[in-house]
Amino acid sequence: MTGTGNVVTPLPFPTAARRELGDQQLRHNLRKATHTIRDKRLRVVGEVSDWEQLRVAGAAIKDDVLARLPDLLEQFEAAATAAGATVHWARDAGEACAVVAGLVRATGTAEVVKVKSMATQEIGLNEALEAVGIQAVETDLAELIVQLADDTPSHILVPAIHYNRSQIRDIFASRMLGVDASSLTDDPPALAEAARRHLRSRFLSTKVGISGANFAIASSGTLAVVESEGNGRMCLTLPETLISVVGIEKLLPSFADLEVFLQLLPRSSTGERMNPYTSLWTGVTPGDGPQTVHIVLVDNGRTDTLADEVGRQALRCIRCSACLNVCPVYERVGGHAYGSVYPGPIGAILSPQMSGEGANRTLPYASTLCGACFDACPVRIDIPQVLVHLRQRGVDDSRGRPSAERTAMRTMSYVMRDRRRYAAALRTARRGAAPLRLVAGRRGALRRVPWPLSAWTSVRDAPLPPKQTFREWWTREHSS
Amino acid sequence: MRIALFVTCVNDLMFPDTGKAVVTVLERLGHQVEFPLDQTCCGQMHANSGYRAEALPLVANFVQTFSAYDAIVAPSASCVAMVRESYPRLAPSDDLTVVAARTFELSEFLVDQLGVIDVGARFPHRVTYHPTCHGLRMLRLGDRPRQLLAAVEGLTLSPLSGAEECCGFGGTFALKNPGVSGAMLADKCAAVCDTGAEYLAAADNSCLTHIGGGLSRSSAPVTPIHYAQILAAR
Numbered sequence: 001m002t003g004t005g006n007v008v009t010p011l012p013f014p015t016a017a018r019r020e021l022g023d024q025q026l027r028h029n030l031r032k033a034t035h036t037i038r039d040k041r042l043r044v045v046g047e048v049s050d051w052e053q054l055r056v057a058g059a060a061i062k063d064d065v066l067a068r069l070p071d072l073l074e075q076f077e078a079a080a081t082a083a084g085a086t087v088h089w090a091r092d093a094g095e096a097c098a099v100v101a102g103l104v105r106a107t108g109t110a111e112v113v114k115v116k117s118m119a120t121q122e123i124g125l126n127e128a129l130e131a132v133g134i135q136a137v138e139t140d141l142a143e144l145i146v147q148l149a150d151d152t153p154s155h156i157l158v159p160a161i162h163y164n165r166s167q168i169r170d171i172f173a174s175r176m177l178g179v180d181a182s183s184l185t186d187d188p189p190a191l192a193e194a195a196r197r198h199l200r201s202r203f204l205s206t207k208v209g210i211s212g213a214n215f216a217i218a219s220s221g222t223l224a225v226v227e228s229e230g231n232g233r234m235c236l237t238l239p240e241t242l243i244s245v246v247g248i249e250k251l252l253p254s255f256a257d258l259e260v261f262l263q264l265l266p267r268s269s270t271g272e273r274m275n276p277y278t279s280l281w282t283g284v285t286p287g288d289g290p291q292t293v294h295i296v297l298v299d300n301g302r303t304d305t306l307a308d309e310v311g312r313q314a315l316r317c318i319r320c321s322a323c324l325n326v327c328p329v330y331e332r333v334g335g336h337a338y339g340s341v342y343p344g345p346i347g348a349i350l351s352p353q354m355s356g357e358g359a360n361r362t363l364p365y366a367s368t369l370c371g372a373c374f375d376a377c378p379v380r381i382d383i384p385q386v387l388v389h390l391r392q393r394g395v396d397d398s399r400g401r402p403s404a405e406r407t408a409m410r411t412m413s414y415v416m417r418d419r420r421r422y423a424a425a426l427r428t429a430r431r432g433a434a435p436l437r438l439v440a441g442r443r444g445a446l447r448r449v450p451w452p453l454s455a456w457t458s459v460r461d462a463p464l465p466p467k468q469t470f471r472e473w474w475t476r477e478h479s480s
Numbered sequence: 481m482r483i484a485l486f487v488t489c490v491n492d493l494m495f496p497d498t499g500k501a502v503v504t505v506l507e508r509l510g511h512q513v514e515f516p517l518d519q520t521c522c523g524q525m526h527a528n529s530g531y532r533a534e535a536l537p538l539v540a541n542f543v544q545t546f547s548a549y550d551a552i553v554a555p556s557a558s559c560v561a562m563v564r565e566s567y568p569r570l571a572p573s574d575d576l577t578v579v580a581a582r583t584f585e586l587s588e589f590l591v592d593q594l595g596v597i598d599v600g601a602r603f604p605h606r607v608t609y610h611p612t613c614h615g616l617r618m619l620r621l622g623d624r625p626r627q628l629l630a631a632v633e634g635l636t637l638s639p640l641s642g643a644e645e646c647c648g649f650g651g652t653f654a655l656k657n658p659g660v661s662g663a664m665l666a667d668k669c670a671a672v673c674d675t676g677a678e679y680l681a682a683a684d685n686s687c688l689t690h691i692g693g694g695l696s697r698s699s700a701p702v703t704p705i706h707y708a709q710i711l712a713a714r
Contacts, residue, residue: 395530
């Protein structure tokens, strides 16, 4: 079933990117933040002598999970149910939101506290809860900033990466209830303290917690959340009811598999050797923590993705966001240009597959295929390969419809498959360019050429072909 | 050993001097080079843009043209990456496997196959080197081109900051996303200018056309040059 919710970009990527590129402050913030995390990641990855073997192991475990996903999901459901949890299944975003809203309403509460979770962002849970009169309070610092600003996340791990601290200070001063705006500075400890005060009463009084999960252990029915701030631990332990929204690809076969992923994830995401808080829970423990535990397993386009032999490797993703931090395109435009909650290189291959290409057809082209993402990926997702594969799927799907690009590609392919046609075309290009030398600048370069190559000269000069092609030179040299 | 030059279509039309430079260097080292005239384009632009069906005849033409040679040498990292990394996915065959394994980017051929670092060149200029993405991350050329340049008499190699970052070319990316491409280009040009080098060398004339176009637009005093042409100079 096709995925719905916040995985569909409303604008074509080039249009959205143009909007973001105009924001100099954004570019400065992104460059600073991505380079800082990038350098930290390189340092801590360099410390691990068997990093490449860990990547191979991570990919192999995830591929095994994907190969027997139906069996493992049933195993997980049985184990979690036996441990006292209630397991729900949702085909798309709408179904998942309806299940969660129904569960919250049944508790009679009008407020929930949330652990940072991509799955709930993906299905648009906060908006869905708001529509039925339930307020969802984000407790991760960056998610809180984004929520207070009435904005959307722009990064998988660092949702407020597009703001600097003085912008965050202004958001807190104007939007955070009870904060003393006149004395609030942009000193990070002061901002953290303000957020801590704002959240503390919520943790202590709210009856329902909502989370995602980084991993779900099939053999035991255990869920795991990895975090840095401790807000997650609060939400997972203090409320009476805990509802976890989990993508069906989050499974690992057994507890022992965490060994690999708890090494790969923190080093790849925050650039830390180990994350500060790792919470694991299995159903209900009488007298300890939430006494009502629900797990909502969400498909939302994942089964469609799994059906594609090349594209399915995107489901190995553990949401570390290392690919975002090394991506030269992401660094220039930020996450909002991608529309979907999954931005950057992984988003460019995940969002179109989850939603069906139609809506997201420009995303696979939002890359130079430079390959930095593949090198950084802890589970070896060959993102450039999948990007090209999705471009191919798009081209194949639109065969039969007229397009200037297709005509050009077909013509060039026809000309270039034969040496005589090819040589004649080179001659024609060389001769055709000859009069242009009269208008070319000092370096023999053109400042403006007509459509469709005008996009080239919008930012750079275009060269002219010399008076002789290589093959003309070679043939003349070797004619005697 | 029968050595064939695969000049690539971009070099054939736009940068014949790069092809001539490869011939000069290999002949100086005592090898004879052939140029099979049946060669055209490797099909990279078609394949990377999603036009697999249009790329396949070009793959077939490449395999047929070069199957008789012991080594196929090309002055383009991205075209060699296309042959070695992408061809086997597009159209796997036994003939293809053999030809792909014998296709080398110039620096691989010089350093690994011929065991040569000093090719007897002289180029008394300050040069900076941009490692293009497909050479860096698909072929893993590593230090080979820089080693060859460092051995050139009179040449001063200036380090390029952020060298491993993409210049923003990306084939049709430059046309489909001109804004982002231009933003990446501006940063690359600034880094190149900061080196104080007279020449910017690389293993791909396509990337150099893009960066060179940016340098030319801002009248920067840096000349783009394929590193093969530096190795041919004396």
